[in-house]
Amino acid sequence: MNDKIVIIKNLKKSFDNEKTFALKSINAEFSAGKIVGLIGPDGAGKTTLIRIMAGLLKPTEGSVAILGNDTILQSKNIYELIGYMPQKFGLYEDLTVMQNLNLYAELQGLTKEAKKDRFPTLLHFTALKPFTSRLARDLSGGMKQKLGLACALLRKPKFLLLDEPSVGVDPISRRELWSMILELAKDKVSILWSTSYLDEAEKCQEVLILNKGEMLYYGEPKRLTEKLKERVFQIQNIETDRRRVLTSALNQEEVLDGVIQGSAVRIVAKKDQQIRLENFNAGKMATLRAVDARFEDSFMDLLGGAPKGESPLAKLISNVPKDEQAIIEVKALTKCFGNFTAANNITFSVKKGEIFGLLGPNGAGKSTTFKMLCGLLTPTKGEAFISGLSIKKVTSQARARIGYMAQKFSLYNNMTVIQNLHFFAGIYPVDEKNKENIIQNMIKTFDLTSFINTTTSELPLGFKQRLALSCAIMHNPEVLFLDEPTSGVDPITRREFWSHINAMVSKNVAIIITTHFMDEAEYCDRIGLINHGNLITIGSPDDLKQMAQSSDLPSPTLEDAFIILSSKQDEAQHV
Amino acid sequence: MFEKYTVKIRKIKALTIKEFFQIIRDSSSILIAVIFPIMLIFIYAYGVSLDFKHLKVGLVVQDDNPDAQSFVLSLRDSEFFNVDIRRDKKELIDKLTCGDIHGIITLPFYFTRFKTAWANNIPLSNPECVNLAPLYVVADGSDPNTAHFVLNYVQGAWANYLLQQAISNKDRGFFHVNVQQRFWFNEEINSRYFLLPGSIAIIMTLIGTLLTSLVISREWERGTFEALMATPVTMREIYISKFIAYFIMGMGSMVLCVILSVFVFGVPFKGSILALFIISALFLLTALGTGLLISSAARNQFLSSQIAIIVGFLPAFMLSGFIFEISSMPETIQWISELIPARYMVTSMQTLFLAGNVWKLLIINAAFLSTMILVLFLIIFMKTKKRLD
Numbered sequence: 001m002n003d004k005i006v007i008i009k010n011l012k013k014s015f016d017n018e019k020t021f022a023l024k025s026i027n028a029e030f031s032a033g034k035i036v037g038l039i040g041p042d043g044a045g046k047t048t049l050i051r052i053m054a055g056l057l058k059p060t061e062g063s064v065a066i067l068g069n070d071t072i073l074q075s076k077n078i079y080e081l082i083g084y085m086p087q088k089f090g091l092y093e094d095l096t097v098m099q100n101l102n103l104y105a106e107l108q109g110l111t112k113e114a115k116k117d118r119f120p121t122l123l124h125f126t127a128l129k130p131f132t133s134r135l136a137r138d139l140s141g142g143m144k145q146k147l148g149l150a151c152a153l154l155r156k157p158k159f160l161l162l163d164e165p166s167v168g169v170d171p172i173s174r175r176e177l178w179s180m181i182l183e184l185a186k187d188k189v190s191i192l193w194s195t196s197y198l199d200e201a202e203k204c205q206e207v208l209i210l211n212k213g214e215m216l217y218y219g220e221p222k223r224l225t226e227k228l229k230e231r232v233f234q235i236q237n238i239e240t241d242r243r244r245v246l247t248s249a250l251n252q253e254e255v256l257d258g259v260i261q262g263s264a265v266r267i268v269a270k271k272d273q274q275i276r277l278e279n280f281n282a283g284k285m286a287t288l289r290a291v292d293a294r295f296e297d298s299f300m301d302l303l304g305g306a307p308k309g310e311s312p313l314a315k316l317i318s319n320v321p322k323d324e325q326a327i328i329e330v331k332a333l334t335k336c337f338g339n340f341t342a343a344n345n346i347t348f349s350v351k352k353g354e355i356f357g358l359l360g361p362n363g364a365g366k367s368t369t370f371k372m373l374c375g376l377l378t379p380t381k382g383e384a385f386i387s388g389l390s391i392k393k394v395t396s397q398a399r400a401r402i403g404y405m406a407q408k409f410s411l412y413n414n415m416t417v418i419q420n421l422h423f424f425a426g427i428y429p430v431d432e433k434n435k436e437n438i439i440q441n442m443i444k445t446f447d448l449t450s451f452i453n454t455t456t457s458e459l460p461l462g463f464k465q466r467l468a469l470s471c472a473i474m475h476n477p478e479v480l481f482l483d484e485p486t487s488g489v490d491p492i493t494r495r496e497f498w499s500h501i502n503a504m505v506s507k508n509v510a511i512i513i514t515t516h517f518m519d520e521a522e523y524c525d526r527i528g529l530i531n532h533g534n535l536i537t538i539g540s541p542d543d544l545k546q547m548a549q550s551s552d553l554p555s556p557t558l559e560d561a562f563i564i565l566s567s568k569q570d571e572a573q574h575v
Numbered sequence: 576m577f578e579k580y581t582v583k584i585r586k587i588k589a590l591t592i593k594e595f596f597q598i599i600r601d602s603s604s605i606l607i608a609v610i611f612p613i614m615l616i617f618i619y620a621y622g623v624s625l626d627f628k629h630l631k632v633g634l635v636v637q638d639d640n641p642d643a644q645s646f647v648l649s650l651r652d653s654e655f656f657n658v659d660i661r662r663d664k665k666e667l668i669d670k671l672t673c674g675d676i677h678g679i680i681t682l683p684f685y686f687t688r689f690k691t692a693w694a695n696n697i698p699l700s701n702p703e704c705v706n707l708a709p710l711y712v713v714a715d716g717s718d719p720n721t722a723h724f725v726l727n728y729v730q731g732a733w734a735n736y737l738l739q740q741a742i743s744n745k746d747r748g749f750f751h752v753n754v755q756q757r758f759w760f761n762e763e764i765n766s767r768y769f770l771l772p773g774s775i776a777i778i779m780t781l782i783g784t785l786l787t788s789l790v791i792s793r794e795w796e797r798g799t800f801e802a803l804m805a806t807p808v809t810m811r812e813i814y815i816s817k818f819i820a821y822f823i824m825g826m827g828s829m830v831l832c833v834i835l836s837v838f839v840f841g842v843p844f845k846g847s848i849l850a851l852f853i854i855s856a857l858f859l860l861t862a863l864g865t866g867l868l869i870s871s872a873a874r875n876q877f878l879s880s881q882i883a884i885i886v887g888f889l890p891a892f893m894l895s896g897f898i899f900e901i902s903s904m905p906e907t908i909q910w911i912s913e914l915i916p917a918r919y920m921v922t923s924m925q926t927l928f929l930a931g932n933v934w935k936l937l938i939i940n941a942a943f944l945s946t947m948i949l950v951l952f953l954i955i956f957m958k959t960k961k962r963l964d
Contacts (some may be wrong), residue, residue: 090802094600106589
């Protein structure tokens with residue numbers, strides 16, 4: 001019993017007088033000194049579970065004990081055993097790095113000698129030594145996170161709780177954080193790491209998978225992926241359109257899940273089912289290669305597979321006449337804020353029916369570029385044309401041709417679904433006569449009928465996303481801008497979303513997307529990698545992977561490529 | 576035992592220091608704590624005045640006799656009036672309708688005759704004179720307050736004029752009535768004298784209630800409260816450190832206001848400084864308590880600023896007797912005003928500044944404030960559960 005750090009017994013938590021259950025009978029025992037991943041999409045109950053463990057919420061039923069201390073009855077002991085980093089890191093923005101550390105040290109009751117001992121260690125560990133007198137609000141996202149971690153580690157906690165530490169942080173900072181966590185694990189600190197990034201689960205020794213408040217699985221991640229042995233394949237050398245191949249693959253009875261990976265399509269077969277390549281219309285040269293199962297494959301397996309059927313959107317939206325001319329032309333676009341150049345000389349073009357991804361670390365300038373193209377920021381220098389219209393001169397006309405779906409959807413949360421639809425139909429140039437017709441079509445297409453009068457804030461996340469997308473495309477835009485459209489969304493909803501996007505692309509709508517999700521980047525036809533305001537390179541996902549190839553890393557992932565290519569530029573700048 | 580307390584004190588000290596760093600580095604705190612009070616003091620000192628000088632009135636003179644002219648002169652030279660002298664009433668009526676002047680004074684053609692007859696105690700035999708008066712005053716009733724001023728000032732000027740006439744005529748028998756007016760506690764009836772002491776209560780409400788509730792809900796919004804809660808700190812320690820920081824801020828701005836009122840605007844201070852500090856400290860604690868309660872209920876800045884203004888600032892402004900006299904309010908409102916801490920503060924401040932140490936009143940006010948503090952703090956310290964739900 002003694003090596004159990006956390007014992008969760010029949011834990012239930014409800015809000016609003018048992019109306020909604022955030023957690024439904026969770027049972028688990030964490031062994032000491034392990035990294036446990038708490039995995040699940042947004043709204044799965046991760047934060048609720050962490051707060052209960054930290055003694056900040058009272059369970060409705062059941063109990064949680066940390067090293068034998070009940071989180072409610074012996075809450076005083078709990079605070080001395082745990083280190084907790086909440087979602088927004090819990091830093092005081094108006095205090096410097098050192099002042100933040102000092103405050104938390106005093107609150108944790110560290111003696112002067114202990115401070116002298118811990119501060120240099122932690123500052124070294126987090127590489128924050130050069131920044132001790134900088135205000136927390138002036139730190140980058142990655143640095144804030146490290147400082148938050150340092151504050152949580154001041155008293156060498158037995159159990160470290162991290163609530164979504166990797167949200168909104170670029171892959172480079174994520175990797176650094178992981179290496180720090182691994183170091184801590186060596187020191188016998190037990191760690192709970194919550195995340196909606198499924199690829200992080202593979203690095204954990206144990207995972208607890210939550211979905212809609214229910215525990216789907218608790219145990220080693222390997223045991224899950226083992227189940228999928230010899231069921232995961234990549235269709236390579238596709239001669240036809242890979243998006244069509246994916247659609248037809250998903251329509252096959254034997255296919256459980258499928259995603260696009262660069263020029264290839266990755267599919268997962270159902271148990272004891274044979275994959276027949278000839279069913280997928282991939283061309284004669286196409287080959288089927290077995291690949292290792294990933295955690296996301298098993299997660300999809302647990303959830304019952306990808307949604308079937310073609311997106312009804314394909315029937316609804318009108319075809320944009322295809323030609324080889326670029327619909328978006330960006331020429332030497334530059335934006336300066338004072339002395340700071342946020343985007344420098346950005347040049348690229350996007351063709352009709354193409355998915356173009358803008359990738360880059362936090363603060364690299366992708367959002368700035370994105371906002372200039374949508375007409376939300378005026379460029380300092382340079383030009384950009386959307387179907388021949390300059391974004392500088394006729395922005396309202398140019399805007400009529402674009403659809404924009406912002407991060408977190410930017411819907412009116414206290415209006416109902418139908419009110420949101422009416423509102424967006426009003427502000428976009430939707431034909432007045434057809435308005436009612438278009439709205440009805442959107443409701444049918446996205447299956448929103450049963451939610452028409454639901455307040456948007458109460459909508460399930462997947463439906464919120466459908467609503468946001470329908471609001472953005474009601475006026476038949478030729479270009480669709482997506483700003484991190486699926487971060488924090490469960491993989492099923494993400495696949496459904498991409499089936500809609502693929503349907504639009506088949507009608508020659510151009511898509512521009514920014515994302516931190518490498519899985520999402522794989523869907524792009526071409527990717528522009530931005531770092532320090534400069535467009536470093538443009539290429540297909542496979543091109544980027546090839547560029548990053550080396551003898552140490554013969555088959556880099558897209559994330560590897562991202563990190564290697566970004567840091568190459570960093571080095572070049574320092575020389 | 577002793578060690579336990581030093582640990583407690585260290586935590587409180589660290590939190591208080593943090594609070595001060597935040598105040599210094601956050602421009603919105605400085606705005607509320609320093610710029611706002613100074614602005615308010617200047618507005619109350621210069622902008623808001625409840626007594627009128629240079630009241631704009633029209634004067635119709637239909638009598639050319641020297642007697643009438645000397646009254647016209649006395650009106651024209653008075654600092655209370657700004658007279659527009661015309662012969663024709665019509666022009667002035669237009670001006671009154673437009674709101675350019677607040678009233679019309681008419682000296683009829685029989686002014687001198689009337690006055691002489693009256694002064695010499697000759698009965699007015701002419702029956703047409705029975706319903707006549709030597710002066711006609713029309714005031715703009717759409718602004719009743721100003722209308723009253725016009726009437727009162729004209730009456731005062733008239734009485735004054737008669738007195739002067741009597742003295743210059745050495746007509747001792749003329750003194751019918753002689754009212755010797757004296758205003759106690761504010762001899763010059765300068766409204767600045769009672770507005771500025773009262774405004775200290777308003778400013779302390781701003782800091783104690785608005786700023787405090789804003790600062791705490793900001794901690795909820797930014798997630799720092801959640802991080803604090805996961806440390807061994809108790810809620811009481813958090814509350815106490817907030818109290819200390821904003822208590823010092825509030826007292827500081829009180830001192831600033833008093834210095835400005837006394838030395839810049841010349842408001843007399845007749846009471847004891849000790850009493851000033853005790854009463855304002857008590858009042859500040861009620862304001863802080865309200866602010867803390869608000870922020871524990873509303874966890875976002877927008878909502879808590881709204882509540883702070885409705886629950887704290889507006890009642891302090893309107894129901895405290897700061898501007899509107901409590902005794903002329905409807906009875907139910909008067910009862911409600913008993914629950915507004917600012918009411919006790921405003922009367923105490925006005926007493927201390929203008930009347931001096933009226934101990935009986937001060938002690939009663941202090942007792943009311945202390946009871947409120949007791950109730951507020953009882954509620955606050957019962958909320959010691961360190962939980963998010």
